[in-house]
Amino acid sequence: MPDLLPCVESLRLVDHHCHGVVRRDLDRNEFESMLTEADAPPAGVTLFDSQIGFAVRRWCAPVLDLPAHTRAEDYLARRADLGADEVNRRFLQAAGASALCLDTGFGAGSVLPPAEMGALAGAKAYEIVRLEQVAEQVAVSGTGAEGFADAFRTRLDGLTTGAVGLKSIAAYRVGLALPGERPGDPEVTAAAGRWLASIEKGAPPRLADVTLQSFLVWCGVDRGLPIQFHVGYGDSDVDLHRCDPLLLTDLLRALAPTGTPVMLLHNYPYHRQAGYLAQVFPDVYVDVGLAIHNVGNRARALVAETLELAPFGKFLFSSDAFGLAELYHLGSLLFRHGLSDFLRSGLDDGAWTEHDADRIAHLVGVENAHRVYRLADR
Known part of the structure; x- marks a missing residue:
């Protein structure tokens, strides 16, 4: 495998979507x-x-x-x-990240919190709040259906004071065919009533209602933060055919006037579709996190295929590492190889200059995340 281009090797990446690692052997x-x-x-x-x-x-x-x-x-x-502490330290530092945007909505208590992750990585740590987790906390708090909408908004406001973004896992719960219209409070109250009644009958507080999923997204829009969506590849709990990002088209059209950044995460095997959406919608951004370390030696092809259409100013790095610190290192290293090979190919073909390649590398690895998440203001 060719050496990395210096402009890629030297990047202090911003990992715009990742999770904590386990603290035990x-x-x-x-x-x-x-x-x-x-x-x-x-x-x-x-x-x-x-x-x-x-x-x-x-x-x-x-x-x-x-x-x-x-x-x-x-x-x-x-x-x-x-031992786990030394393993975590080595791999987190080897990843070469300057900032971590950590989704704290999964595995809390079993993985290191943002402050410890940042200290181990030698990076700034920021929080991404998972919308469904907030809703499920409200659902078991004793709030009735009539007060659910206001209670959710209030709790979301409190939990996102220091957060840089929000995350939706609608793909896992109802699929991505979310409606383009904002649901009214009467619809939300009715849906909340059905959900809360099922919990009272013994069902787990797992949100899987299209109306409520849509409500959460629009509350996120009102908070003025970027909203991440899980797209495509995931575990066996996801129905992959309902995770094509093209299913978000109606919602993306409705969100366009708001200027809300929509961050399409992972995307494999729909990475080309995601690249198309990033090209045609003004505030849609893409990454290939999670897929990068899973496809291993094919990571170079994955990066190149995503960038066939996705503008360079709308492509970001993420590892989506969870649990194993190795995934931070692999996500970073394989991404660097993919980006370096892509840029080197363009240099060899005369598609861009070395100055252009340097600028593209910094956009993708650092600047796009700083701009979208307003990290300079934090």
């Missing part, structure tokens, strides 16, 4: 369960025999003072010898 089964979004493999099958497994052995082993391509058993033994 892991056995092999636990490690493999966090390696991808897959369910546990059947007996006789290991996730080390996959793109991400080979990427760990190739790119993560040297960070632990092991030779590249070391055996999985030796890798896990070395990881255990060093």
Whole structure:
């Protein structure tokens, strides 16, 4: 693999969507369960025999003072010898991030909080608030259906005082075909009544109602913060055919006059569709986080395909790392390789100059996130 272009290698990336890592040691089964979004493999099958497994052995082993391509058993033994704290420190620092925008709505209590993540990474840490988590907190607070809308708005206002963005996992709950119209309070009250009644009957407080999902998004618009949407690839709880970002078209048309930045996360295998949306809608942005480390050696193709249409000023870096600190390192390194190869190809073809390549690298790796999330104001 060619050396990185200096303008890419030197980037102090802004990871605009990521999560905490676990603070404890892991056995092999636990490690493999966090390696991808897959369910546990059947007996006789290991996730080390996959793109991400080979990427760990190739790119993560040297960070632990092991030779590249070391055996999985030796890798896990070395990881255990060093201990979780040292492993986390090494990989978070190897990622070379200047800022982390952390979604705190998943795994709270089992992973490191933003302040500790920032300290380990040597980076500034910012919070992304997950809309569904806030709604579910309100649902179990004793608020009735009539007061749900106001209680949610009040709680969201309080929780986002220091946050830089919001996150919707509507893709996991109802799919992305959200309506373009803002629901009225009577509709929200009726939907909340149905949801709260189901909770009273013993159902878990898991929000999966189109009207309420739409309400959460519009409340996010009113907060004036960028809104992230999970798109595409995820675990077996997601119906992938309902996660095509093109299903958001009606909502994107309705949001366009508000100027709300819409951040399409992950996007694989719909990354070309996401690139199209970023081109034609003024406030739509894309990344290929999560997919990058899962596709391993194919990360270069993924970056290039996304950038066929997505403007360079609307493409961002994210790792979507969760649980394993290795995913921070892999997300960063494989993204750098993909971006460097893409820019080098353009240089070789005369599509742009070295000055252009430097500028594009900084836009994608740093400046776009600073602009959209207004990090300079924080």
